[in-house]
Amino acid sequence: MEQRPALDAFTRFRPWRRRAEVVFWLLVVLLNCSGNAITTWMDANRSGRPPMAAWEPWVWEFSSGLVWLFVLVPAIVWLTSRFPLHRDNWRQRLPGYLLASVPASLLHVLAMFGLRMLVYRLMGEQYRVHSWGQELLYEYLKDIRTLVVIVGFIEGYRFLLRRLQGEAQLLAEPDEGPPVEPIERPERLLVRKLGRDFLIATEDIEWAQAAGNYVNLRVKGHDYPLRITMAGLEERLAGGRFIRVHRSWMVQIKHLVSIRSLDGGEAELQMDDGQVVPCSRRYLPSVRQTVGEGAKAPAAGLPGR
Structure with a gap:
């Protein structure tokens, strides 16, 4: 019986990749929002202030989490795919990322507050924003930290996938002597994979x-x-x-x-x-x-x- 070659880790993971990524972001939002809601409710009810309704911290946290999950995370994935950060270009692209963070945070705040107002109205209550200026600044400082974490994770995840998959590179001209083959029309490419280098023919x-x-x-x-x-x-x-x-x-x-x-x-x-x-x-x-x-x-x- 012919023995099939063993599949590497990336090949085994590839059919499940999209599903695993979706499940990961769902779990991150679910666990983060649930943990924050529970601790917010506990802190509010032991601070001596009037007790908070049990549903309120869940509305606060999940109104934010859902906007991140369905709007901002897909936008960040697209942005980092279209304009990825690398060691040789991060200085040029960092201002663009910072500029994009302002409308992203504004969208997050407006959508989040809109969801909260809707739920509060359904519960027979009213959600009030006491100072829009302070709230926008406060949420932006939180959003920029979250954005940095998400971009760092996405780029790290993609780097790991490239290491598992193998990343091709054009052969560079040698420091001394003529190149073995034409640099303009390469006959081979160098592939780096998990610390190993091997060549593939362009044909x-x-x-x-x-x-x-x-x-x-x-x-x-x-x-x-x-x-x-x-x-x-x-x-x-x-x-x-x-x-x-x-x-x-x-x-x-x-x-x-x-x-x-x-x-x-x-x-x-x-x-x-x-x-x-x-x-x-x-x-x-x-x-x-x-x-x-x-x-x-x-x-x-x-x-x-």
């Missing part, structure tokens, strides 16, 4: 998909993020084997199985690993032309279709 790349400041490379069933823009990767690899098919996708022609036309002049490309890649109307003519040229010249590695 083994099946397709590439843009993901923020990274491009995910599919190589023999594995995905490796390469920190480069799609335009930069196209400049390094395009010509002959690789062709741009979408603003977010590039494929190697020899792995293309079929082209299915869609309404509006677009198409879907079926790759030999089962992946369906979108092809925009802008790039479709060049794809058809390249495939047609390959059909006339099998020796170039482009099979007829």
Whole structure:
């Protein structure tokens, strides 16, 4: 009986990744809000002031937690994906993050107070804001700390995933002597994975998909993020084997199985690993032309279709 190769940790985790992330944020909000509500109620009822209604601290905490969960956390995930922080760019991007924190906190406060006013009205009470200026400043100071923690966690989590998955890098020019292979048209990429370095051939790349400041490379069933823009990767690899098919996708022609036309002049490309890649109307003519040229010249590695 043929023995299947053992799956690494990232490959085993990948099918559960999205579900695990959703469950994590749900648990964080649930546990944090519940703990804060209980301690707030206990502190209020032993301070000598009039006793607080049992439902009030739960409304306070979960009105804030729900806004973070359904509005701000997804926005932060998008922001850190679109404009990730790295050691070489954090100084340039930090002012933008700080600027974005102001409307984010304002949105949090307005939505949170709106939910509280609604619940209080349903309970036959009235929720009052005594000083909007003080409340906005107070909540902003809390929100900026929470934002720092969330961004730090997200970036740390993504760094761990890249370590498990393996992160591709372009080979750098040596300090001494000429490069072994052309730097402008690399034949191999360096992959770092859990302290190990190994090389992959660019001819083994099946397709590439843009993901923020990274491009995910599919190589023999594995995905490796390469920190480069799609335009930069196209400049390094395009010509002959690789062709741009979408603003977010590039494929190697020899792995293309079929082209299915869609309404509006677009198409879907079926790759030999089962992946369906979108092809925009802008790039479709060049794809058809390249495939047609390959059909006339099998020796170039482009099979007829």
